[in-house]
Amino acid sequence: MNIRLIISIAGSLLFARLKQTAVAAIGVTFSIMMFVTLLSFMSGLNDLLDGLILNRTAHVRLYNEIKPNPEQPLNLSEAYKNAHNFIRSVKSSNKRKEIYDNASIMKSLLHDPNVRGIAPRITAPVFFNDGAIEITGSINGIDVEAEGKLFFFNDYVTDGHPTDLKNVSNSIILGKGLAQTLLAEIGDVVQVTTSEGERFPLKVVGYFQSGLLDYDKVQSFASITTAQKLLGKSNSYITDIQIKLHDINLAPAKAIEYEQRFGVDAEDIKTANAQFETGSSVRTIISYAVGVTLLIVSGFGIYNILNMMIYEKMESIAILKATGFAGKDVQRVFMFIALSIGVVGGMLGLFFGFLLSLGIDQIPFNTASLPTIKTFPIRYNPVFYGIGAIFSFITTFLAGYLPARKASMVDPVVILRGK
Amino acid sequence: MNDTILEARNIQKSFDDPVKVQVLKDISFKIDKGEFVSVIGKSGCGKSTLLYILSTMDTIYDGDLLIDNQLMNGRKEVELARVRNEKIGFVFQFHYLLNEFNVLKNVMLPGLKLGKFSAKEVEEHAMEQLKKLGIDHLSHKMAGQISGGEKQRVAIARALINQPLIIMGDEPTGNLDKRNSEIVFEIFSQLKEEFNQTLLIVTHDLDFSGKCSRVIEMEDGRIIRQ
Numbered sequence A: 001m002n003i004r005l006i007i008s009i010a011g012s013l014l015f016a017r018l019k020q021t022a023v024a025a026i027g028v029t030f031s032i033m034m035f036v037t038l039l040s041f042m043s044g045l046n047d048l049l050d051g052l053i054l055n056r057t058a059h060v061r062l063y064n065e066i067k068p069n070p071e072q073p074l075n076l077s078e079a080y081k082n083a084h085n086f087i088r089s090v091k092s093s094n095k096r097k098e099i100y101d102n103a104s105i106m107k108s109l110l111h112d113p114n115v116r117g118i119a120p121r122i123t124a125p126v127f128f129n130d131g132a133i134e135i136t137g138s139i140n141g142i143d144v145e146a147e148g149k150l151f152f153f154n155d156y157v158t159d160g161h162p163t164d165l166k167n168v169s170n171s172i173i174l175g176k177g178l179a180q181t182l183l184a185e186i187g188d189v190v191q192v193t194t195s196e197g198e199r200f201p202l203k204v205v206g207y208f209q210s211g212l213l214d215y216d217k218v219q220s221f222a223s224i225t226t227a228q229k230l231l232g233k234s235n236s237y238i239t240d241i242q243i244k245l246h247d248i249n250l251a252p253a254k255a256i257e258y259e260q261r262f263g264v265d266a267e268d269i270k271t272a273n274a275q276f277e278t279g280s281s282v283r284t285i286i287s288y289a290v291g292v293t294l295l296i297v298s299g300f301g302i303y304n305i306l307n308m309m310i311y312e313k314m315e316s317i318a319i320l321k322a323t324g325f326a327g328k329d330v331q332r333v334f335m336f337i338a339l340s341i342g343v344v345g346g347m348l349g350l351f352f353g354f355l356l357s358l359g360i361d362q363i364p365f366n367t368a369s370l371p372t373i374k375t376f377p378i379r380y381n382p383v384f385y386g387i388g389a390i391f392s393f394i395t396t397f398l399a400g401y402l403p404a405r406k407a408s409m410v411d412p413v414v415i416l417r418g419k
Numbered sequence B: 001m002n003d004t005i006l007e008a009r010n011i012q013k014s015f016d017d018p019v020k021v022q023v024l025k026d027i028s029f030k031i032d033k034g035e036f037v038s039v040i041g042k043s044g045c046g047k048s049t050l051l052y053i054l055s056t057m058d059t060i061y062d063g064d065l066l067i068d069n070q071l072m073n074g075r076k077e078v079e080l081a082r083v084r085n086e087k088i089g090f091v092f093q094f095h096y097l098l099n100e101f102n103v104l105k106n107v108m109l110p111g112l113k114l115g116k117f118s119a120k121e122v123e124e125h126a127m128e129q130l131k132k133l134g135i136d137h138l139s140h141k142m143a144g145q146i147s148g149g150e151k152q153r154v155a156i157a158r159a160l161i162n163q164p165l166i167i168m169g170d171e172p173t174g175n176l177d178k179r180n181s182e183i184v185f186e187i188f189s190q191l192k193e194e195f196n197q198t199l200l201i202v203t204h205d206l207d208f209s210g211k212c213s214r215v216i217e218m219e220d221g222r223i224i225r226q
Helices: A003-018 A018-055 A102-111 A144-151 A176-182 A212-220 A224-231 A247-261 A272-312 A314-322 A326-360 A382-409 A414-416 B047-054 B075-089 B101-112 B117-134 B148-160 B179-197 B204-210
Strands: A060-063 A115-130 A133-142 A157-160 A171-175 A189-194 A199-206 A219-223 A240-247 A265-268 B005-015 B021-032 B037-040 B062-067 B087-093 B166-170 B198-202 B214-221 B222-225
Touching: A003 A018, A003 A326, A018 A272, A018 A326, A018 A382, A102 A115, A102 A240, A115 A144, A115 A176, A115 A224, A133 A144, A133 A176, A133 A212, A133 A224, A144 A240, A144 B166, A171 A176, A171 A189, A171 B204, A176 A199, A176 A212, A176 A326, A189 A224, A199 A219, A199 A224, A212 A219, A219 A224, A219 B198, A224 B148, A240 A247, A247 A265, A272 A314, A272 A326, A272 A382, A314 A326, A314 A414, A326 A382, A326 B075, A414 B047, B005 B047, B005 B198, B021 B062, B021 B198, B021 B222, B037 B047, B037 B179, B037 B204, B047 B166, B047 B198, B075 B087, B075 B101, B101 B117, B101 B148, B117 B148, B148 B166, B148 B179, B166 B179, B179 B198, B179 B204
Parallel strands: A133 A219, A171 A199, B037 B198, B037 B214, B087 B166, B166 B198
Antiparallel strands: A060 A240, A060 A265, A115 A133, A115 A189, A115 A240, A157 A199, A171 A219, A189 A199, B005 B021, B005 B062, B214 B222
């Protein structure tokens, strides 16, 4: 009952000064709108940039690295066990690049509940022959389906069909840059020389464009069988196993686990691409900082307008108090005014922020390096709207609290006598 | 007729700024139910200060104040607001209506605050009061659109809405012309005669005080005659 009375008084004060309150609400609307739009746009951009690398990178990659054996014979010698041994001219050991017993490793990986999927791969350095010129590059033998599912391979094939790798024998998809250098068009045959000196003709069935120019200049893709044929290996030959986990944060721990369990080298995405995470978090922090600053500014707007309103309404406050309204009631009236400005302004801000995001989402954004992106990236995340709503509520509460307290302290005697 | 509504015992007040000035010195008196009391005195003699103390709005004083035989000293702000709401009706020199509301809502506000009756009942009571004062035709006008004399009558209706023990007025006719002053006085004496309403009016209008049943005269912070 009392609450209804307070709301009706607050409502009357609000509507008596509709323009002022509208200005205050527009301030909140604008800041919330920008806050939401900024966050949506920024995190859309983050997703895009992260996607450039993260989408195509395995969370954990199993492979055999060519490196010197950490256990040199001297260290195993009983006589020098406690000595500090200096060994010079250590050579890397000739290790097979093949992952040994990969079929059983893949089988046990598929049973791991943390693993979302795996994709086997063969990487092989090759030369592309264009007349007399040899261009260094590398061929990735891939499982097209797994690659498409886990690493969005299909998104980056700009011309041709990825499935042709499987359906057309001895086929290859060239990186766009590489294809331009080779002047190879779809349907052409390119000559490939392996490191063993074998020459092999492969038919071009598509172009691949990752967005990273250097990458596209050297990479090409073939099916696993083609790659095995090319290298003259058996059909169990695999050099890499790429693993995607359900939770990317488990990658470092899992990498260590797999390394020990399978006796191979394992590299996790966090170690390999640490700089991307830093970039993302810095961008996120900046957009939050700007958004919060906007909100604080609009909070000052509310504070000012409420203060003015209180000076204007001194008499009304005094009369309310004289006729039996307690300081607390007066404070509630002004808090209600502040919060209704905040809530209405905030809601409108969320709405217009959504519209603005939709608008930005329509703006064409074509860049040669990002074939899958046609418009500016926007991420629609309800969390941003929630944060915006909570922030608008908190800032208006804080901005309203001081003036409302001041109103509650008004001494009616001073006002009523002073006239 | 001898129920004491309001009692002041040895009330003293001084202002410290800029030098200590004692404005009220040892004020003691009683008001019984149904009395129509006016307080007169020259400007600056402390009569308004006294009224604001008696109305519980000014809480900084020495001495005891009893309203309805209850001690008011040292009570919380919320409790005093409740006392003002329930037991005291105010009429000020400058009508002091809330311009954001219409006449009816202005009258209803203290009643709604009291919360004893439903909004509908309060509205009925308010209409009754307005009718009693002959201004029910104004009930849906905004407070800013009516004349000074009408405003003062609306203020009286508002003072009456909670059927207070006492009506206090601070120069209620001070800002009105002679005709309207007379109307206001008529209303007050009618309230006293018909409803046995207790009134305490501060004024320096000697015409007005001359017609009251009891006059308290003040000078230099003391009561010199009552």
